[in-house]
Amino acid sequence: MFARIFKTSLMLGVGCAAVYAAPAMAQDATPSAPEKPQTGRRESPVVNPGDIIVTARRTEERLQDVPISITVFNQEQLTNRNVVSAADLATSTPSLSANTNFGSQNSSFAIRGFVQDLGTAPSVGVYFADVVAPRGASNGLPSGDGAGPGAYFDLQNVQVLKGPQGTLFGRNTTGGAVLLVPQRPTDLFEGYVQGSIGNYDMRRVQAVLNVPLADTFKVRLGVDRMKRDGYLHNTSGVGPKDFNDVDYLSARLSVVAELTPDLENYTIATYSRSDTHGDAQKMIAADPIYNLGRFAAEQLDPDSANYQGSGFYDFAQDLPNARSLLNVWQIINTTTWRASDTLTFKNIVSYGELKNTFNNPIFGTAFMSPAIAAIGLPSYRFGFASSQPLPGHRTADESTFTEEFQVQGRTSDDRLNWQIGGYLESVRPLDVVGSKSPVIQSCAGPEAVAASQCYDILGYLAAVTPVFFGGAFDPTEHAGAINTTAGRTSFHDVGLYAQATYKISDQFKVTGGFRYTWDRERNTSVQTTTITGYPLSYPTFQPIPAGPLFTFCTYPDAAVQNPNAVNGCRRDLKQKSSAPTWLIDFDYTPTDDILVYAKYARGYRAGGIAPNVTSAFAIFDPEKVDAFELGAKTSWHGSMPGNFNIASFYNKFSNQQLQLGFNANPCQSTDQDGNCVAATVSPTAAPVNAGKSRIWGIEVEGSISPFEGLMLQVGYTYLNTRLTSVKTFALEPGSPYVLSGTYLVGDPLALTPKNKVTVSGNYTLPLSDSIGKITFGATFTHTDRMLANTGNRFYYGCNGTAGANLPSCQAGAITDPDTAAYIQSLSYLQPTDLLNLNVSWENIAGLPIDAAFFATNVTKEKYYSYISGLATGTGFQTAAVGAPRMYGLSLKYRFGS
Template sequence: MKSLTRVALVATTALAWTAPAFAQDAQAGRGEANGNDDIIVTARRSEERLQDVPISITVLSQDAITKRNIVSSVDLGTYVPSLSTNQSFGAEKASFAIRGFTQEGKTSPSVAVYFADVVAPRSNGGTTSGNGAGVGSFMDLQNVQVLKGPQGTLFGRNSTGGAILLVPSKPTDNLEGYVQGSIGDYNMHRVEAVLNAPLSSAIRVRGAIDWNQRDGYLHNKSGIGPDDFGNTNYFAARFSVVADITPDLENYTIGSYSRSNTHGVLQRVSGCNRNYASAFGLVGLLGPFACGQVDRQNARGDGFWDVDNNDPNPQELIRQWQVINTTTLKASDTLTIKNIVSYAEYRETADFDLFGDNLISTGQPLNFGNLGIGVGAAGICSFGSAGCTTPLVLPTVAGQSLPGITLHPGVSGNNSAQSTLTEELQFQGTLADGRFNWQAGAYLESSKPLGFNTGTTQIFESCTDYSTLQCTNPLLIGSLSASNVKDTFNSKAFYAQATYKLTEQLSLTGGFRYTWDKVMSESRNVNINIPTPGTAVYSCQNVVKFNGGDISIPLIVEGPISAKCDDVLHQNSSRPTWLIDVDYKPIDDILLYAKWARGYRQGAINSNNLGLEIATPEKIDTYEAGAKTSFRGAVPGYFNIAGFYNNLTDQQLAVNSVVAPQFQGKVPNAQPIVNAGKSRTWGIEVDASVRPFTGFKFDVGYTYLNTKLIEFTQPPLPIYYSALFPSADVGQSLALSPKNRVTLTGTYTLPLDESVGQVSFGATFTHTDANRGVSPNVAPNYLLPAANLLNLNVDWQSVFGRPIDLSFFMTNVTNQKLVVYPAGTFTTNGQITGQLNQPRMFGFRAKVHFGN
């Protein structure tokens, strides 16, 4: 494939010099709009001018996406100040947060992602993934629209934070397309191609592909497994067809497929708890070995992006396909009927070390007294009890590998496998000579598991082959945890929204939606104890439930998926959401608006969190006022500002649990989602652009966000947890909520003759304040550091009048070193670990385009 890329680049360049310059003027249509008047958005499910929509929106055109080298969700978050990403498990699985509303664990997304008016297919594996913009989503788009604030009327599903709309390029009447090849450091090779063709006067088709490979930026120093992590390796394809069945009836079908197969990412252990001698629990047991890993890394002279892997077969494999069909009937001049139906399947196979630890003994003994395990005349006993005053101490051999926690695929081979069917019927119309615009509709979603979502978690077991139980238990508390879950979702809704122009300047908008959500989770979670390699004793993981809390009588079963361990949970909810908006246009170039919006996010189920499996829905009220202004003349541009206040109740908040000593090895560590209480957020968002002189464009995006957890009500602590650590304490800010975030982009186009082409230089600087990560509120590593990122691009369009574009791009120019996800293991395993950002990267692109 690498040779194929080089051939594509050579062919691209050769074709450019020989092909005629079909339509250089069309480049302007693919670029960013001049000012804001030409930007068309679909934020209210119909096409409108951006400056006429009373919503805080950031829009990126396909040209802006390409220049900024936006490939993943993480890249998008870099350029939208109000948008943060949770990168805990890598770029392919990142989830979005807007205005402090974060998806944590197995909750539904707080930011709904839509592609071609269809919500992203569900995924509900053991780690946050899916439900968003997967690999290949950012190719061949008309634009990306980031809508801030709850969109609970027209976009409905769990959009308490906002919604992201990916609008694909629709087939046109023109024969046109392009081939684009990229190369860069870290052995990056990428090929993109688009072909649009009219098959007849009534049928138009469009196809696009995106193949991207790049070596990982995390260098593995252990000699176990691959040489690198954080690599890129995906293929995505899309095919769409538009058929004009009659002059008033259109059928639009999109089929897409993507496959990403990488090594995944790996956290780096950067520090340890040196006070392990006096610490209780796993810190006392594992502290010496965690510090040994840190000392070993320092002795080797490891750099910031060097990691130490202990999983021989790490993998992150994600496959997704989807078909969307939209039928639009213009029933009359005042009524349009649209039906949108889709079906998608999502599959994920994951294998990775949870905390990036590679614990190797230097000969120090294992002291189990810190875990409450002692030895007496009768053998192993509870340390400190009568007749048990000697801690159990076992010797180790220098160089002996001690296990951590590793996640593997389960017996089905899929950590997540889910299908999603959606159906939406829309009616849109106008009355009273266009003064009254309305729309109404019905929505149905049915998401079903494609068999069991299964995973095997290797917990302090030393395994040469976990699938055949070739494991030993050097820490005495180890086991394998087999998670087998089927999650079923059903959502129904009816909605209506209308805008009435009271006068030519004053309009009133009202919207209402009622949603019914049902979630069912069937789990068969099994604990596997291995007395000797190759043998196993299977017992129900939720033995506490089945035996009334008595873990001395394990419920023995026959295998890793046993119906005897069947536990079925339900979470049903129904809620109204609404919108009331008043907007006023004193002149065409000024829009003033004020609104009140209600949003809600459905409840969640996570069967692994024993005793804390169910979280009920959360509710948000948002009050927002804003202004959108455009100015013309010698210095054209726009300035948009919005202020908001959010009141969130019954908030779904992640808390980390510490398993009580007597349940170690029998109950898994977990991160329950609880309805923590109340929080409030308020802030200001600014989006502006100006052209102070010919050739120069300056864009500014700024968000000030002030969040606070007002009330936290801890649920009753189940007997098998000794503590719960929330990601924020009362009075503190919420996760992924930087107080100040600003993005500055400057683009200068040289004053060259048209025969030379258009040469521009662009730079984007983003500052993000330090903020709280999605991890326990425990020092010293729960904060994300402040970030200052600089990205550059140079573009030469229509080189010497030929249909070729050349580009250079560089990200993280200053090579800033950042922890983008801190893990909360300091008080449990005695480690300071975290997920790292991408270092400086650069590349070159060559693009040949043809047609109109």
């Protein structure tokens, strides 16, 4: 059905579109200036920001004329800084952070403290060629919504827009937008081939070919292929030898057809495939007397046979077939028609598909059970929890269709500029998706998981050696299980908008915008828990073979909701939300080089569904933000040209969506002896409407060229975030979960450093053209300490008061105070100082050949990029590890005009 809609819209678009507003790039804004050839040649690093053209308001404007705080990178800057992922872009951008909890393929952005938590709609929209990134709903795991592998090559620029942009952009977001603007085909025959090599066996090849088949028909083809070994070394001997690797292929075909002088059709087809071992976390702390910490401690003990290794990038995991496979393709068609000098029409239609297979250990555990010689019990390897695809299905398998129609106009005296439009986004599942996740299970391999032929090794240990667990487990109870989720999720979003700017005078303008959005989400899922058998017989109870014993609904209330559903476990969840958003802006330009503005915007982010938790928390409502901003932009020329931009902002959240951790309840029920029986669910997280918060801060960006050849740039952001009101959450008696991550009034928001500064400089040697252009560059980024999670702050482990009924502790056991204090400190990510260097030599000896060297994290900073907050429920903590020093060389050959 949607394929037919796409084809129909594609054909209709030719007859009802508007003059294409060419995406922004660093070029002269004067209309009479000739178009610069796009051959991949690097431009001078000394670029006047007043000459940069952006499309932040869906039309071409000078960067310094737009009353929005924007950071812009051209392709040269992206290449010099080795930006190939969301995390790389965030490192170089003040106010921008990346959440890499589930790996570089599934990263999401945060701007000014507006964070996208697991299971929520994006707080920062990512757009490629004016079209939002495809979604990939996956029943509890993130997929889609971002700029994936291979997105950062052959671009005109990347624009980071800060603050709510919901009036003009397709999907409502509260934090901002990241615009990736691809290079358009030009009227020149040209192209380039570039090869790169580097450490960790990095190999990369890029090629671009631009061919004008006729004066009115131009084609551009680009390919980017990159491979790199992972920097996390797996020491367990099980599965891949390295993780956090890179292996992608990206291709792009662009066609511009000028059907008449006033009618243009611009089509882009993109394809990306990434096939890696995935990203993983490593063990960083364990409490040896609390819960699973006794096994995790062995991974940190140099005297243990299960030691994960002494290197910062050493870790251990137990998944033999770890793999992260992502396939994304998309077709975008933009048709524009200039009906007159004052009226244009534009139609943007797209269709794409995202398929993701996520088979990942996530937490980096490779536990070993103790051998008991007296009964012939060997040591078994088992893991804490992993995410493995539902047999025969993918983790995400979605199609995304979007249709947007715009009308842009202005009065003949150019005092009033306006645009109106409508937006439709429809996301449909292509197949059932889901996961089958062993929790505290010993599984021989993927076939054993698929058939539920795993062992509950800890359940057996608790029965045969009760003193090992403080005597808290009954011989008939179980410790582990296999949790299975299968379902479908769909989204439907509609928006109508209008915005206009009126010149009260040549210096004073007022802008007003309004949008109304309707969002709908539906999820149907079946979630079950399978109890598996013990590995060996023992005289005190009946021998039980490996494999499933019985299966029940993970969430018992599902059967109450749907008594006639398959297995009694099916849940049908729906969420509808709608809201108006608006913008009021005043800007004053006393001279061409000075802009002062003030604006107020209402932002809205849709509510949604969390199918991976109990019904009381399965639906969450929309959040809203009122954003106030004052800013100024200045630029100057002369012998020391430069610019200075500053913005101050205040944001007030209501009904804010924040992530709450759900850990297995260690005492879901009690047996006949009064001992606790633990729940057998996987740890998870879900969004809740936690309350209210406020964010205020200052952003500064500036550049100056003290003398010819030298360009200095600085970007700084100060963020002050605070929860001002917090709801109290409680789970129903007998819930399989306990809550982790209690929020308190006064808490800062997660992943929001108070201070972040980026300083960069480029110097081009004064050499003749016969030698070429040699440029040295450096970028330094400091990021303050920031909150990563709220769960570990209240970690006490076994503090001597828990009592004998908790299976996590023996009666009277006391956690070492230093261990507890260290785990509590792991609620925060420590400050980082990253230095990147680059050297380029363009037009070597006057030839169309360029060479470049880059190095990132030159000082070998060792840091964690994410800490999830598991310890309170598990007794151990894992973390995502930031990239080590990377370096490489590239050689580019340019050809054509």
